[in-house]
Amino acid sequence: MRIAIIGTGTAGVSILRELVKNKNFSKMHIDAYDSTKNIGQGIPFQNDSEQLLINLPAEQMSLNLDNKREFFNWYEHQSTFKYKHPEYLPRFLFGHYMKSFIQKYNEQFENIHLIEQQVQEVFIEAGIGQTNVIYNVCTSEEIGKCKKYDVVFLTIGTMSYHDPYQLKGKKGYIHTPYPTYNTLDEVDETERIAVVGTGLASLDVIRYVVSHHPNLPITMTSRKGQLPSVRGEMPEVHFEHLTPVQLNQLKKEHFGNAPLEKVIKLFLKDCARYDLPIKQLIERRVGNPIDDLTYDLNHPIELGKLQSLLENAKENLNWIWNSLSRKDQKRFLSEYSWVLKDNSNPMPPETARLLVDYIQSGQIEIKSGLENIEYDDKQFHFEFKDQQETKQQFDVVINATGSKTQLADLDEDDQLIINMENRQVIQAHPLGGIQILAETNQVISPRYGTLDNMYAIGQLTNGINQSRNGVTMIVKQAVNVVKHLTKNN
Ligand SMILES: Cc1cc2nc3c(=O)[nH]c(=O)nc-3n(C[C@H](O)[C@H](O)[C@H](O)COP(=O)(O)OP(=O)(O)OC[C@H]3O[C@@H](n4cnc5c(N)ncnc54)[C@H](O)[C@@H]3O)c2cc1C
Known part of the structure; x- marks a missing residue:
């Protein structure tokens, strides 16, 4: 069985872990695609500042549903990175833990190949009048170089960032804040910085930017100006009524x-x-x-x-x-x-205490009522609703508004999805992302119906998997999907 895994973040690595455990593993030929930078780590857990923390205690986050401490045990057994207070560990460390599996499998198994390239096209090969399909995966525009598969896992993570004020490409506009340690590469010490968005991504930016841009206050702004909640002491709960x-x-x-x-x-x-x-x-x-x-x-x-x-x-x-x-x-x-x-997705208490300090010392200012941003070739003009000072100017704008959810909003940054929609492999779900079967994660093509052996996991399925994008939820889906594949073939 020829298998392609497109994207090797949390979902892709979890799929690989399940396939390796599968009784038919020796009969599989698996190609896992991703860029050299992200392979095995994905976007949220890429190499970045150690100030960016996992949003739950390290002992509660794991790729192993049967062992919640697997990541923490991995942390304790390695000696490269050690922290005084390891309750909340940096996100990149989770990435290294994930990558350790993919590296081990790559060395251990001849039927696993890591292809360090982005996929550009996935198209379906089916003769006229026939219903059985073969999937083609291409990393270039040369059709002769596309590879054929029986099974495809579409695990490409989040869609690109929103650009609500159409500022992409303007000088001083940083469209995506990650990795944060590159975000300030081109920024001068004296430039006025605004972060647009007050969700989790903006906190990542603030944690890094405040300590590397100490001379001027930074403005965080959004329509509501509301920060995420702070993680409390979360007990185990179960439902007896909502069942x-x-x-x-x-x-x-x-x-x-x-x-x-x-x-x-x-x-x-x-x-x-x-x-x-x-x-x-x-x-x-x-x-x-x-x-x-x-x-x-x-x-x-x-x-x-x-x-x-x-x-x-x-x-x-x-x-x-x-x-x-x-x-x-x-x-x-x-x-x-x-x-x-x-x-949901609350911030660690440590981040909340830091924010209180920053606000009290005037290092950050949080402004609500953002209505519009315009650029005049020199600086960005922010317009606020119901504020005495209705306009403010900034030299640098860091976009932390989060990723797009609707296929209709995509541009060339999501070319693979656009191409797949154009080839009628995938179709938009009216509430966001693509159409899949909720029970099995099988992709529903507008041309071929439910595709037996093409599965999608992650934010791309947000219309069906509403708010289900945390690590544990992704791992659970990966386990179910591989079970379904085994039953189906
Ligand atoms: C900033 C941030 C922080 C988060 N923190 C947490 C947290 O602390 N705890 C938690 O439970 N959840 C967290 N999440 C939620 C997170 O999205 C999931 O937990 C999980 O990492 C998503 O996994 P994924 O595999 O779907 O996406 P990713 O891990 O991003 O993996 C997708 C991979 O696909 C690759 N890819 C994309 N396009 C292509 C292509 N065309 N060809 C080949 N490869 C491609 C990408 O390079 C990437 O490596 C966070 C999310 C974000 C955005």
């Missing part, structure tokens, strides 16, 4: 869908079992970053419970989300998803 059995019953009674109101009610019943003042917690923000961060730092128990319950909801979101009608999915996105967004 597949209950949702199957609801689906029987409501034309095949579980109504959103009833799903929320079940979730609230589970929250009540943990004695959670949910309304108070989700409405806790007052809009002042210091007060909001301090509140979170001072309420680790309540907040931890909320975060655990939301995380559990996210981990189960495949069957919850895909039980809703399209109308309810849209309603969830407009009315409820902010609760998930505001309280």
Whole structure:
């Protein structure tokens, strides 16, 4: 069986780990594609500043679902990188841990080949009138050099960054903040810097930029100006009300869908079992970053419970989300998803304390109400809503607005996806990413229907896998996908 893995970050490495364990492994010929820079590490865990931390305790993040401490044990057994407080370790270290598997397999097994090139095209070969397909994977425009496969794993990670104010290419505009230690390469000490976006990526930038640009304050800005929450003490939780059995019953009674109101009610019943003042917690923000961060730092128990319950909801979101009608999915996105967004992927408490210090000392300023940015060949003019000082000028703008979710927004930075859509291998999901079968991650082509042996995992599937992009959720999908492949072939 000829297998291509396109992209070797968390999803690609996890697929490889599962294939190596598979009883049919010796009959497989596996090619894993990625750039030399990212191979085995992916984007979030690439080599970067050690100030960028994994957002959960190191002992809780692992590629092994049966051993949560696998990464931490790996850390303890290596001697190159040692930290005084290893509770939250740098992200690049997780990348080295991931890469250690791919390197070991590459040395150990002759049927695994690492191809250090980006894939440009994937197209389907099927004779007219035939339904069996062969996948072609190409790293150049020369069709003769494309390789043929029976199975393709599309594990290419996130789409490129948003460019909400159309500034890409302007002098002084840094379109993507990673790796942060290159972000300031061209920036002068006296230049005024603004970071656009106040989510997790902006915190990465701030952690690095503040310590390397000490002479001028940095402005962080977005429409809401709201920072992520702070990680509390997250207990293990489980649902007794929001369960597949209950949702199957609801689906029987409501034309095949579980109504959103009833799903929320079940979730609230589970929250009540943990004695959670949910309304108070989700409405806790007052809009002042210091007060909001301090509140979170001072309420680790309540907040931890909320975060655990939301995380559990996210981990189960495949069957919850895909039980809703399209109308309810849209309603969830407009009315409820902010609760998930505001309280999941929390920052480590250490980062929160650092931010409080930076804000108090005036090293960073957080401004909400960003409405527009214009460039006049010299500097960037920021317009704010309802602020006394409605316009402000900056020399350098670092984009931390996050990645695109819709195929319709893509440009040449996502050429592989654009090409695959054009070749009718993939199609857009109306709520984001591409169409896949929720249960199996099989890609649904507009021309060939559900593709037996092409699977996609990661942010590219965000319309189906709403908010399910953390390491554990990706690994779970990889395990299921390889099980499905084995059963299917
Ligand atoms: C900044 C950031 C920090 C995060 N921190 C955490 C965290 O602390 N904990 C957590 O659980 N989750 C975190 N996440 C979520 C994270 O997205 C997932 O945990 C996970 O790393 C995603 O894995 P992936 O394999 O889908 O993507 P990636 O790990 O990015 O891997 C995708 C790979 O595909 C390659 N690729 C792309 N296009 C091509 C192509 N055309 N040809 C060949 N290769 C290609 C890329 O080079 C890359 O190596 C973070 C996300 C981001 C963006």
